[in-house]
Amino acid sequence: MEKFILKYFNLLRTIIAVLIGIVISVFLIFLISRDPGFSLQQFLLGPLLSRSRFSSMVEMASPIIMCGLAIALAFQARQFNVGAEGALYLGAAVGTGFAVSTAMPGFLHLPLTLLVAGGVGALWGFLPGLLKARWRGSELVASLLLNYVGYYLGLYLINFHFRDKNAGYLVSYQLPKSAWLAQFIPNTRMHWGILLSLAFAVLVFLFLYHTTSGYEIRMTGANEKFARFGGINVFKVVVLSQLLLGLLAGIGGMSEVMGIHRRFNWQSSPGYGWDGVVVAIIGRNHPLLIVAASFFLAYLRVGGQVLNLMSDVPAEMVTVIQSIIILLITAEAFLAQWRYRITVRQAESRGEAA
Amino acid sequence: MSAMLQSILSAQFGFAVLRVMTPLLFPAVGVAISGLAGSVNIALEGIMLCSACAGVLVSAFTQSLWLSLAAGLATGIGLAALLGFFHLRLKADIILAAIAMNMMAGGLTIFVLFLATGEKGSSSSLTSLVFPLVHLPLVRRIPVLGEILSGQNVLVYGAFLAVFLYWLIVFKTPLGLRIRAVGQNPDAAQSVGINVNRTRMWALLLSGFFGALGGLYLAMGYVSWFARDMTAGRGWIAIAAASLGNNMPLGTFLSSLLFGVVNSLAIYLAPLAVPSEFIQMIPYVATALALTGYSIQAARRRRKL
Numbered sequence: 001m002e003k004f005i006l007k008y009f010n011l012l013r014t015i016i017a018v019l020i021g022i023v024i025s026v027f028l029i030f031l032i033s034r035d036p037g038f039s040l041q042q043f044l045l046g047p048l049l050s051r052s053r054f055s056s057m058v059e060m061a062s063p064i065i066m067c068g069l070a071i072a073l074a075f076q077a078r079q080f081n082v083g084a085e086g087a088l089y090l091g092a093a094v095g096t097g098f099a100v101s102t103a104m105p106g107f108l109h110l111p112l113t114l115l116v117a118g119g120v121g122a123l124w125g126f127l128p129g130l131l132k133a134r135w136r137g138s139e140l141v142a143s144l145l146l147n148y149v150g151y152y153l154g155l156y157l158i159n160f161h162f163r164d165k166n167a168g169y170l171v172s173y174q175l176p177k178s179a180w181l182a183q184f185i186p187n188t189r190m191h192w193g194i195l196l197s198l199a200f201a202v203l204v205f206l207f208l209y210h211t212t213s214g215y216e217i218r219m220t221g222a223n224e225k226f227a228r229f230g231g232i233n234v235f236k237v238v239v240l241s242q243l244l245l246g247l248l249a250g251i252g253g254m255s256e257v258m259g260i261h262r263r264f265n266w267q268s269s270p271g272y273g274w275d276g277v278v279v280a281i282i283g284r285n286h287p288l289l290i291v292a293a294s295f296f297l298a299y300l301r302v303g304g305q306v307l308n309l310m311s312d313v314p315a316e317m318v319t320v321i322q323s324i325i326i327l328l329i330t331a332e333a334f335l336a337q338w339r340y341r342i343t344v345r346q347a348e349s350r351g352e353a354a
Numbered sequence: 355m356s357a358m359l360q361s362i363l364s365a366q367f368g369f370a371v372l373r374v375m376t377p378l379l380f381p382a383v384g385v386a387i388s389g390l391a392g393s394v395n396i397a398l399e400g401i402m403l404c405s406a407c408a409g410v411l412v413s414a415f416t417q418s419l420w421l422s423l424a425a426g427l428a429t430g431i432g433l434a435a436l437l438g439f440f441h442l443r444l445k446a447d448i449i450l451a452a453i454a455m456n457m458m459a460g461g462l463t464i465f466v467l468f469l470a471t472g473e474k475g476s477s478s479s480l481t482s483l484v485f486p487l488v489h490l491p492l493v494r495r496i497p498v499l500g501e502i503l504s505g506q507n508v509l510v511y512g513a514f515l516a517v518f519l520y521w522l523i524v525f526k527t528p529l530g531l532r533i534r535a536v537g538q539n540p541d542a543a544q545s546v547g548i549n550v551n552r553t554r555m556w557a558l559l560l561s562g563f564f565g566a567l568g569g570l571y572l573a574m575g576y577v578s579w580f581a582r583d584m585t586a587g588r589g590w591i592a593i594a595a596a597s598l599g600n601n602m603p604l605g606t607f608l609s610s611l612l613f614g615v616v617n618s619l620a621i622y623l624a625p626l627a628v629p630s631e632f633i634q635m636i637p638y639v640a641t642a643l644a645l646t647g648y649s650i651q652a653a654r655r656r657r658k659l
Contacts, residue, residue: 032469080449137649138597140396140449144590145645148638156631277453314468319461327454331444 002342013335014282017328018296021321028320032313039311046306047299053306055188059260061291061298063088065197066252067276068283068290069204070245074125075285076208077241078221081128083143084249085273086150089266091121091250092257093154096172096264097162099179109178113258114251121250122243124150129242133235139242151269158264172264181259191259198291200248205287217241249273275301281326297322362622368502370621372510375614377402377576377585379513380568381592382610383520384561386601390524391557392537397437397452398565399589400459405430405569407463410580411470414480422483423570430566431559433459438558442551456589464582476581484578485509485571507575509567516564521603523560533557565589587638594645609644616640 005012026040033039047057067084074081095117099109124146131137162172181191208214220227220237228234252272257264279297283289304318328334361367381398388395395401408429413422437455440446468474485508494504524530535543536553544550568588573580595613599605620636 082453131646131649135646135649135653137645138593141590141593141597141645142642144587145594145638145642148587149635149642152631152635152638156629159631160629274457278457281450281454314465314474316461316465316468316474320458320465323454323458323461327440327446327451327458330446330450330454331440332447333443333445336445 002346005342006339006346009339010284014284014329016335017325018282020328021325024324025317025321028317029307029313033311035311039307039313042310043303043307043313046310047302051188053302055185055190057295057298057302058194059189059191060301061294062194062197062259063252063256063270063272064275064279064294064297065201065291066248066255067272068279068294069197069200069276069287070125070248070252071273071276071280072283072285072287072290073204073208073217073248074241074245075280076221077217077237078224079129079132079238079241080140081125081143081242081245082140082273082277083125083128083146083150083242084245084276085269085271086143086147087121087124087246087249088253088273089147089269090124090150090154091117091119091246092253092266093157093264094120095250095254096175096257097157099175099258100162100173103176104178106178109176110181110258113175113179114254117254118247118251121246121248121253123246125242125244125246125249126239129239132242133238143242147269147273155267162264164263167263170265170267171261175258175262179258180262181255183259189260191255193255193259196255197252200251201287201291204248208287213237213240249276278322278326281329284329362619365498365501367618367622368498369506370618371611371614372502372506373576374618374621375610376507376510376513377568377572377588378592378595378613378617379607379610380516380571381565381589382595382599382606383513383516383603384564384568385593385596386599386603386606387520387524387533387564388554388557388561389596389601390537391533391554392540393441393448393554393558394593395434395437395452395558395561395565396449396589396593397433397455397459398561398568398592399585399587400452400456401430401433401562401565402569402572402585402589403459403463403583404433405566406573406584407466407569407580409570410477410480410482410573411466413483413574414470414477417483419483419485422574423485426570427563427566430569431562434558434562434565435555437562438555441558442555460583463580467580467582474582477579480579482578482580483574485575507571509571509575512567513571516567517603517607520564520606524603529553529556568592591637591641594641598644598648612644613637613641 029039029043030036047053067088070084071082095113098116099113127146128139128142131142132139158172159170164171164173181193183189183191184195208218216232216237219232220234224234275297279290279293282293300318300322304315307313308315381402384398385395405426409422409426412425413419416422433455437451440451441448464474467477471477471479473479487505488508488511490504494500524533532543532548532553535548536550540550572584591613595609596606598609617637620633624630624633
């Protein structure tokens, strides 16, 4: 048992943090709601009980996975670039512009549109990366500012150049059918973009743990000085990790547009980039854990929406809970005493046996 | 165009600059003092938001300025203490912990606002108070300068005072000496008996104090209501302002002033026919450019050493 705890300590710690978050949300619901039992049931079971809600949970996980992978690439290199939000928004806006103003067969249109969005996103990740690598400027602050710039730039593009004036509300023209990601389960909104994001999770996993560049990224993150002495091109790592961040975020945003609404309809930023930060922290920057964390976050989100609709508890409760969870997970010393005690006890018992 | 130029060269513009600068200067001072101690508080965006919300709600329900000031300050300092606890005691990475707190602030303020008013956008259904305007007795008589300086919200003068207070703390008190020592070399500071964690905690609490004032001004002076995400990145711009000013009092003040001028220009240019998205982008682009320029300069200086 104790060996098991030691081996999976980080995972257990994460699970405990998540449980604490859920306990707090139960507490909040009891504090606020006039009918807490019903509200609680809606919150925890709501996302699972209907086909459409389950579908919206799965489809919501997709851009979150992409942004989580994106952020993880930068965080693995200890680059605090949080620019996924801006890269996703601007990338999707430009990608939409590209898709609606070009005509070509689907086998070209689909990948090219994703590539354009990813390319613009990559540029958005590259800028803070360059600032950091070349002049040691703060990539954190730069990416935060670029989030705003990307948002307004994307909004301008859509509202002034690609806006469908006949739609009745502020959205872009509809994408041509050749740039649609189709549904793979009929009568739901689950589209190929979801499978694409799962494929990317595997790709990023292979990249980080089975390629030289991935090793360099992790090594730089673990100890930059050591990496430099070991002959790793830190400049390249810093720029590449953030460039890839933008690339993934851009593709994630675009595939959402291509798979669900087929129009760009975000008048305000959708927040997936920040969700990406959350799942990267919960999943401790590991691509496969990030997938699990994304489904969990999407589950909470949809639960929050159901709660908002069906009861008197606002959906923002989920934001509060998720922040508490990641705050606990980032706290290195949280439960460290527990591990320490087990380690000591094990060492002692081994000493007695000898 | 010439009318535009005239309005920019007028005293009203100077007046507007001070108004716009204040919610940048307070958090910039907060960032600076924590940065000087070596634990940069990047949670000021969220701290300002929470303090603004607390101030507005308390003033609406008690109709007392003093109580809402107290509530805003307590919220800001309390959140800074929480950040300090997680960073210093629980060994959380301060950047990640601060990101979490900013996120929490965004949700929590809407959550609380909804419970208090039933709305999620703004507190416009409540009658909340604002801090009073102050007419400076002698200064108001001076032409031009009087028009710029006099008649501002009391917290605008408070922001100037904050810079002075910051200078006083950092250069004239034992705490300030400890803060500078800890920021420059924590190990050396520790070796002469300075409690590094306690010093950093003090710096964080002070940063929460200044950030809270910025938030209070925003919702109870700059405007007279609370709106979701009303800080709109001012906490981030403040980080840039503090680093441009090398975390020093005068430097932080000057860079905040610079951003104040740029942001006021953006407001003045708004009626021009350009798409409003570009106008709204100006503060962030300007800050990003300033940060880049500063980083290049700093890199050159390092190379010379």
